[in-house]
Amino acid sequence: xxxxxxxxxxxxxxxxxxxxxxxxxxxxxxxxxxxxxxxxxxxxxxxxxxxxxxxxxxxxxxxxxxxxxxxxxxxxxxxxxxxxxxxxxxxxxxxxxxxxxxxxxxxxxxxxxxxxxxxxxxxxxxxxxxxxxxxxxxxxxxxxxxxxxxxxxxxxxxxxxxxxxxxxxxxxxxxxxxxxxxxxxxxxxxxxxxxxxxxxxxxxxxxxxxxxxxxxxxxxxxxxxxxxxxxxxxxxxxxxxxxxxxxxxxxxxxxxxxxxxxxxxxxxxxxxxxxxxxxxxxxxxxxxxxxxxxxxxxxxxxxxxxxxxxxxxxxxxxxxxxxxxxxxxxxxxxxxxxxxxxxxxxxxxxxxxxxxxxxxxxxxxxxxxxxxxxxxxxxxxxxxxxxxxxxxxxxxxxxxxxxxxxxxxxxxxxxxxxxxxxxxxxxxxxxxxxxxxxxxxxxxxxxxxxxxxxxxxxxxxxxxxxxxxxxxxxxxxxxxxxxxxxxxxxx
RNA sequence: GGUACCUUGGCCGAGUGGUCAGGCAGCGGUCUGCAAAACCGCGUACGGCAGUUCGAAUCUGCCAGGUACCUCCA
Numbered sequence: 001x002x003x004x005x006x007x008x009x010x011x012x013x014x015x016x017x018x019x020x021x022x023x024x025x026x027x028x029x030x031x032x033x034x035x036x037x038x039x040x041x042x043x044x045x046x047x048x049x050x051x052x053x054x055x056x057x058x059x060x061x062x063x064x065x066x067x068x069x070x071x072x073x074x075x076x077x078x079x080x081x082x083x084x085x086x087x088x089x090x091x092x093x094x095x096x097x098x099x100x101x102x103x104x105x106x107x108x109x110x111x112x113x114x115x116x117x118x119x120x121x122x123x124x125x126x127x128x129x130x131x132x133x134x135x136x137x138x139x140x141x142x143x144x145x146x147x148x149x150x151x152x153x154x155x156x157x158x159x160x161x162x163x164x165x166x167x168x169x170x171x172x173x174x175x176x177x178x179x180x181x182x183x184x185x186x187x188x189x190x191x192x193x194x195x196x197x198x199x200x201x202x203x204x205x206x207x208x209x210x211x212x213x214x215x216x217x218x219x220x221x222x223x224x225x226x227x228x229x230x231x232x233x234x235x236x237x238x239x240x241x242x243x244x245x246x247x248x249x250x251x252x253x254x255x256x257x258x259x260x261x262x263x264x265x266x267x268x269x270x271x272x273x274x275x276x277x278x279x280x281x282x283x284x285x286x287x288x289x290x291x292x293x294x295x296x297x298x299x300x301x302x303x304x305x306x307x308x309x310x311x312x313x314x315x316x317x318x319x320x321x322x323x324x325x326x327x328x329x330x331x332x333x334x335x336x337x338x339x340x341x342x343x344x345x346x347x348x349x350x351x352x353x354x355x356x357x358x359x360x361x362x363x364x365x366x367x368x369x370x371x372x373x374x375x376x377x378x379x380x381x382x383x384x385x386x387x388x389x390x391x392x393x394x395x396x397x398x399x400x401x402x403x404x405x406x407x408x409x410x411x412x413x414x415x416x417x418x419x420x421x422x423x424x425x426x427x428x429x430x431x432x433x434x435x436x437x438x439x440x441x442x443x444x445x446x447x448x449x450x451x452x453x454x455x456x457x458x459x460x461x462x463x464x465x466x467x468x469x470x471x472x473x474x475x476x477x478x479x480x481x482x483x484x485x486x487x488x489x490x491x
Numbered sequence: 492g493g494u495a496c497c498u499u500g501g502c503c504g505a506g507u508g509g510u511c512a513g514g515c516a517g518c519g520g521u522c523u524g525c526a527a528a529a530c531c532g533c534g535u536a537c538g539g540c541a542g543u544u545c546g547a548a549u550c551u552g553c554c555a556g557g558u559a560c561c562u563c564c565a
Contacts, residue, residue, distance in 0.1 A: 031565075042565045049565095086563075171560075177493050178561070222563080244565030251564090274565070275496095281557070285564055320514075321504060326497080326558075333503045336515035343514085346528090382505050386513035396529055400522095461524060468526080479527045486528085 005060065005376050007240075008324060010248065010271040011170055015378055020239050021269060026062045027238030028054065029230045029268075031247055032124070034071040035105035036086045039112045040291040041314070041329065042244075042277050042284050048315055048426075049274040049323040049379075050242050051118045055424050056375055067233045068121035069226060070109075072102040072128045073209050073219050085219060088208040098209050102128070112294040115311040117426045123233050127225035131211045134220040134228045137262055138199045138213075146261040150190040152202035152216030158195050161257055170256050170271060171249035197254050199224055223254035230267060231259070241268040245275050246283075274323045279304075281328060292329075306331045309338065310430055316341040319381040319425055340389070345429050347392040348417050350399055357404035362394050364409045368416050381425065388420065445476065449485045452478075 005018040020026045030050045033043055050068075057064050072087060091098040113120075127134075138154050141147040146161050147154050158167050162175050178195045202216035203209075210217050220228075230238065243252065252271065259267040276283045284291045292302045300308030309317075317337040321327040367387060374383035391413075397403035405413065421427050448467055455463035468478045471487070478487045 033565075034563080040565090044565085046565045172495065173561075174494080246560070246564055249560060250562090276559075276565075278558080283559070283564090287562090287564060317503090325504080328503075330503075332501095332515075336503060338515095340514045380505080382513075386505070389513055393530080400530060402530065456524085459524070465525075472527090477527070479529090480523070481528085 005056075006378055007270060007272065008378050009269075010273050011268075013172075016270065018239075018270065020062065021237055024062050026057055026064045026240070027234035028057070028064055028066045028240045028242070029226065029234055029238065030066070030068045030121070030241070031226060031243035031251070032068040032070050033105075033109050034086065035102050035109060036090045037105065037286060038293045038295065039105075039109045040284070040286070040293045041297060042286075042291060043109070043112075044116055044294060044314055045277055045318055045323075045327070046242065046244050046274045047113055047118045048116060048318045050272075051426060052319065052323075052379060052381060052424070053240070053242070053272075054119060054121075055426060056379065059419070059424055065123070065234065066121040067123045067125065067230065069229055070102075070106055070124060070126045071225065072099075072106075072126050073131075073225075085207055085209050088206075091208060099128070102126075108295075112311075115294075115298065116315050117311070117428055119426070125229045125233065127220070127229070128209070130225065130229050130232065131220060133232055134224045135200070135213050137224060137228045137231075137258065138215075138220075140262040141199060141258065144261055147199055148192065149215055152218065153190060153198055154200040154215055154221075155191050155196040156199055156221075156254070156257065156261070157192065158197070158257070159193050161261060165257070165260055167257055168253065171253045173249060173253065197221060197223065197250065199258070223251055223258060226251075226255050227258040227262070227267075230255075231263070234267075236263050236265070237267055237269070239268075240270045240272055242272040242274070245273040246285075248273055275326045277318075277327050277329055279329045284329065304331075307335070309334050312427055312430055313338040313341060316344075316385075316425075316427060319427075320385055322378075322380060322382055324378075341427070343392060344385075344388060344421065344427070347395045348421055349429075351395060351410070351414050351417060354395070354398045354405060354410055356407035356410050358406065359404050360406045360409045361403045362391075362398065362405045362409060362413070364405070364413050364416065367391050367413075371416075371420050375424070384420070384425070391417070445471070445487060449478065449487065453484060 006015045007018050008014070009016045028050070030046060033039060050066075054064055054066050073085065085098075087098045087101055091101050096104075110120075138147065141156065142149070142154065145157075147156050158175070161167055168174055168178070175195070179193070198221035200213055200215055200218055200220060202218040207219070209219055211219060226241075230241070241252070256266060256268070259265075276285075278284060279290050279292075282288065282290065292304065294311075294314070296302035297305070297309050297314055298311060300306075313334060317334055318327065320337060320340075367390075370387045371384050374380045374387060377383070394403050395413075398405055448471065452464045452467040455461075455467070471478055475489055476487050477489075478485060480486075
């Protein structure tokens with residue numbers, strides 16, 4: 001742990017040195033998906049951002065417990081069916097059991113995350129599996145006098161809380177402003193103040209997902225699950241809480257207040273928020289209807305896409321921007337990322353072709369240091385990737401013979417490239433599927449290229465170019481090398 | 492309306508008060524039978540206007556444009 005890891009804390013609005021509360025253990029909580037729809041490009045951002053963090057911290061030697069929840073109850077829909085649980089509504093729509101919908105989209109989420117090489121968290125708790133813990137949480141807040149019951153629902157008393165604490169400290173909100181800008185919602189008259197939020201909500205007759213509680217048959221409030229599950233699995237104090245910037249308010253603000261109300265102190269030391277992915281400069285979101293599903297990205301089926309993009313291209317695209325910047329989607333940017341990543345992988349593979357020298361012109365140690373420095377500076381993956389590309393040039397030069405590296409240096413470089421590329425950035429070459437089919441296929445292409453070699457020896461350029469051009473038309477990139485030839489499938 | 496943030500070369504995207512981001516695309520060269528790939532070289536970019544400063548794209552103010560949150564949202 002030579003490098004001081006510095007990360008941006010939303011709470012202080014500044015970069016802080018990371019010091020775990022109980023080193024070497026690190027508690028990390030990230031808001032996971034609401035499983036009522038197919039995962040889209042927006043879901044990939046936090047997943048990959050915090051996957052990078054998880055991998056990096058683990059690599060630094062920390063023992064990380066990573067909790068990422070599945071939200072499968074509670075969140076209210078805000079359209080015609082106001083007040084109905086999202087999951088319940090979807091279930092009625094598709095004539096499925098709510099938990100069937102939950103299971104289906106959870107499976108989909110896992111499948112997409114797996115494709116993106118996002119490591120599974122240590123614990124993935126479901127909100128629906130922690131109703132008892134959430135009810136207990138509500139009870140505690142009621143006992144502390146910071147919540148009140150009204151018509152079978154329980155609301156957090158924001159104004160009272162604000163008398164002794166600062167509601168709005170995370171998001172920079174001022175209570176008076178909220179009073180004027182809070183929108184009128186259903187059930188508003190049950191509340192003392194419009195900005196009070198539900199801890200427990202009484203279920204309407206049409207509401208399918210419902211549980212018994214001391215107050216009513218209903219369901220837990222929208223922000224409660226993270227308070228309850230974070231506390232359960234990471235303790236009353238833990239290190240990092242992450243999520244998308246759009247969750248900062250009200251979700252995380254409320255969560256923070258709930259924890260202070262129930263526990264008497266804040267739970268989270270560092271709050272991290274990733275920025276949004278935009279499309280034509282506008283946030284990509286479910287409610288805006290401009291999102292692209294991950295499966296559509298992978299197969300190119302969305303009308304905005306001119307071609308499919310592999311999971312690794314998506315991952316690389318996201319890592320090429322800093323997590324706190326917005327990232328604008330475009331085909332040009334994706335294609336550029338795809339080509340760049342290709343070059344990176346190619347150099348990584350070509351490491352095997354380097355012949356070591358007695359001297360070294362490549363500064364392996366400096367390279368390592370620069371990469372670690374970039375990560376240590378608030379997870380600056382774009383800078384790290386820039387250093388990786390600098391190394392690509394040197395690797396290619398070494399193959400050309402215009403740069404040199406010692407055997408020891410080469411071994412270390414191979415280790416570092418594996419570490420940075422595969423283990424930390426989580427970029428792995430797309431599976432080529434070594435099968436009998438593929439072997440036969442490769443054999444046939446090689447045979448053609450052998451014939452081309454013979455034609456070349458006879459200076460029969462017509463035949464040699466014919467083979468190359470026809471293969472090219474079929475999607476094979478053929479290139480001549482000192483030893484003979486090389487090829488790859490470019491589609 | 493309130494609050495916060497953003498505006499970098501053809502595109503994407505880092506960063507800093509005073510030599511370099513990086514990728515993609517483009518141009519020139521080396522190599523090649525020709526290509527491809529690779530390597531070498533090339534772009535004097537930082538929204539506008541003022542101010543602070545020896546010096547600002549980087550700090551301050553104003554203006555313009557954009558975005559986010561304030562409502563479920565990654």
